[in-house]
Amino acid sequence: MEESEDLRKKYLQLKQEINYHNYRYHVLDDPEISDEAFDKLLIELRKIEEMHPEWITPDSPTQRAGSTVSEKFEKVTHPVQVLSLANAFNKQDVINWLDRTEKMDPRIKYADFVLEPKIDGLTVVLTYQNGLLIRGATRGDGIIGEDVTPNIRTIKSVPLAIPVSEKSIKVPETIVVRGEVFILESDFEKINAELAKRGEKTWVNPRNTAAGSLRQLNPEITAQRPLRIFTYQILFSSSDQPIPDTQWGTLEYLQQLGFPVSPDSRYCENREQMLNHLDEWQEIRNRLDYEIDGVVIKINDLRIAGSLGFVGKDPRGAIALKFPAREATTKLLDIGVNVGRTGVITPYAILSPVEIGGVVVKQATLHNFDFIRDRDIRIGDIVMIKRAGDVIPYVIGPLTEKRDGTQVPYVMPDRCPSCGQPLEHLENEVAVYCVNNACPAQLVRNVEHFASREAMDINGLGIKIVEQIVQNGLIKDVGDLYSLKKEDLLSLEGFGDKKAENLITAIENSKKQPLSRLINALGIRGVGEVMAITLAEHFPSLDQLKNATADDLMQIEGIGPNVAQAILDWFSRDTNQMVLKKLQNAGVWPVNMEAAESDKAPQVLAGKTIVVTGTLSHFTRDEIKDFILKHGGKPTESVSNKTSFVIVGENPGSKRDKAIELGIPLYTEQMFLDMVGIEKNDQRTID
């Protein structure tokens, strides 16, 4: 009996402890113990509950995700009406609201205020009886909502019992708290990336995801969604305990009970401070990880606010300053495609013009063709568009419920819209390419890149001029730039003597650009400015680079199989070989003297395929590979009949046995150095 009493004491203590740590983790975001320690406590609790199932109460942390799947949600009547808010759309609307209320109650002239983020989520109403969560409901029409208690219980930051930590606070017998359930944008992106990876349908936006999750009949599904809550109002409390009579005090009180409140709310001493502070909210909005659609301005004194009454469903004591929407819906008129420099074909939406946040949007990105297919976007659909911050407007997805049967599924082009050549879909890549180097659209982008500041830096050869030159058929590839004559340019609109001469001079001057710039200018997929510099360090000129094998390339740090393959592909194409010839003939063939110097090392290993096994004393693995390459040899990983010899270091592996088996000569490190004709201390040569 006594033992059982001790156990019961322990059980109650454990339960409280776990709820407290849950609160530290999910509400304060400041855990005191490790995940493992937390799990241990839970396991201990479960063990006791197995022995004494009669002790289990609904506030036990093991009872969050119940598995009762409902048929439908029961209706519940809220204890008081769950009010809405009137909207203001600019500062003047806010000033007008202040003036109006001041006329009703002169004290408002001296009132203080609270500014709160208007969270773009779903209102929920939480009822606690004797400190226990007994119900969670949706707002519904403000009078009757739906009972979604099992789903609410799965939200880890919703306390199952209050107060969570401050034991000195006495909680009213009944207290009804209002909050907003939402999903962090970062969590939302994570879920979507996961879904996309699994090839499943992705979600439209955080708000819809939160709404859908809350209205799940199976709470196990809700439990898997990263729902969060911020609370901001006490809708009702029984009169046995006093509750704060200010909004700021309410937020503090809710926090003390263990409810999450937004850390971004602000107290303002007076009207001026409040009005000034409003200007900062655009910026606050940009840095928040949760979506807000406005800022709520509340008169801090809840008695004054309450005495003002309400108009319809809107209390007079608060107002929402709404931000310009970042999303809008409009009709997808058509889908166009762009051809990029590397031949990537990207689709974009042609829209019925729609205003989003003060800007008229007519086009938006559609990311890629998989996106259109995955989201089942059809021409004629009403689509949701988003435009936030500096981001290019993009299509979120179609509103399928708005379809009327006139929508047409999109058929992806199989030919390049510019040159008509068949498009290629590379394995493991989302992108679709036009691989025709002579494609005019690509040529324009290619030349633009070739001439750009980071590449050959040809002054005066911007996109407009490039388009003119290409459209007039003056060049077929970047190599032709160097045979352009002043007279050719004079035939173009807007070209006078001076302008033509300047451009010819700029093109001529670009011949002096270093090899790294030329490599970058070629526009090889995956080879940007930095990679070009690396390549130029390893290859003295394009002669060596074009003869490099995939193995040679992959010896270089930072070059993986994809880039190596892209380089090989580029050099293997006939059209590109033609470009190289033209460049070489024109004298655009820079040599990297430094690389050339080191390339002068005696090519004593030419034609030799060499394998290394075991640890060497003069070289690391990378150094020996570089050394072999520098001396004309070919380092490889595995022993075969093609292997010329194997260098055997300390603790050799099975490669040595394989060599013996195949009768391939074995060299010690010293024998190898002797063969190359290098003193082993000759660091200069080895380095």
Ligand code: IVH
């Ligand atoms: S106060 C009487 N505060 O916005 C108090 N509402 O358009 C009325 N909302 O239905 C609500 N964040 O769902 C208030 N900090 C916040 C809010 C907030 C979001 C929602 C709420 C309400 C809607 C009004």
